[in-house]
Amino acid sequence: MSLWATDGLHRILIKLRLLGSLMQPIIDFLMPARTGKAVVVNKGEVLRIIEEEGKQVADVIIFNADDHKEKFDLSHTVRMNCVKGIGNLKKVKELYSQPSRSNIMFIVIEDKVGVHGLVTGNKCSKPLYRVRDKLSTHDNCQDNLSEAIRPYGLTADDVGDVFNVFMNLDVDDRNIPIIKSPVSKKGDYIAMKAEMNCLVAISACPGDTQPTNDYLPKSLRIQVLQ
Numbered sequence: 001m002s003l004w005a006t007d008g009l010h011r012i013l014i015k016l017r018l019l020g021s022l023m024q025p026i027i028d029f030l031m032p033a034r035t036g037k038a039v040v041v042n043k044g045e046v047l048r049i050i051e052e053e054g055k056q057v058a059d060v061i062i063f064n065a066d067d068h069k070e071k072f073d074l075s076h077t078v079r080m081n082c083v084k085g086i087g088n089l090k091k092v093k094e095l096y097s098q099p100s101r102s103n104i105m106f107i108v109i110e111d112k113v114g115v116h117g118l119v120t121g122n123k124c125s126k127p128l129y130r131v132r133d134k135l136s137t138h139d140n141c142q143d144n145l146s147e148a149i150r151p152y153g154l155t156a157d158d159v160g161d162v163f164n165v166f167m168n169l170d171v172d173d174r175n176i177p178i179i180k181s182p183v184s185k186k187g188d189y190i191a192m193k194a195e196m197n198c199l200v201a202i203s204a205c206p207g208d209t210q211p212t213n214d215y216l217p218k219s220l221r222i223q224v225l226q
């Protein structure tokens with residue numbers, strides 16, 4: 001919370017310094033490995049998630065910043081992109097809220113990777129590590145995202161399906177999803193323009209028992225450009 005209390009001032013200072021420039025970062029920070037954070041991206045601004053080191057997944061959830069009942073819906077997003085011929089189970093162009101609203105929350109304007117996890121929308125969690133890896137506890141995306149949205153009055157129950165940015169997920173010949181190492185390299189990024197005021201929570205996935213992050217959780221760089 002304390003980091004973000006200075007967010008408004010930080011935005012103003014950077015804005016003043018960059019006055020006159022086009023699409024410059026108004027927020028720019030390094031997200032340490034295994035951690036999460038939330039950021040507000042206002043309509044017209046661009047969120048950029050950057051591979052600071054490479055082969056690191058970012059689990060992302062999105063809410064309408066002005067009405068948290070409206071949130072990113074993964075399955076609706078995949079379906080809408082597929083029927084419009086602008087996406088598949090690896091990449092999408094438009095990120096939608098749930099069908100009761102069906103508004104475009106973000107438009108992907110640049111995608112240097114084009115391989116993301118859109119098959120299940122799952123994020124790692126304590127129950128997953130317990131059942132799959134026999135670990136009684138482990139840092140995880142569910143808790144990172146829960147903690148990130150808590151200052152905004154949201155709880156662990158508000159963490160729904162995620163956009164697994166940079167995740168390399170396939171389905172094997174038994175129709176079971178399998179995790180592969182990301183194809184993303186250092187410096188690769190995805191840039192998405194906000195179509196409404198959005199609250200975005202991001203987790204640098206702490207997974208180290210599977211190829212999710214090539215067995216080594218790493219940092220990500222997060223930028224908001226205006």
Ligand SMILES: [Zn+2]
Pocket residue numbers: 059123124125140141142204205206207
């Ligand atoms: Zn994770």
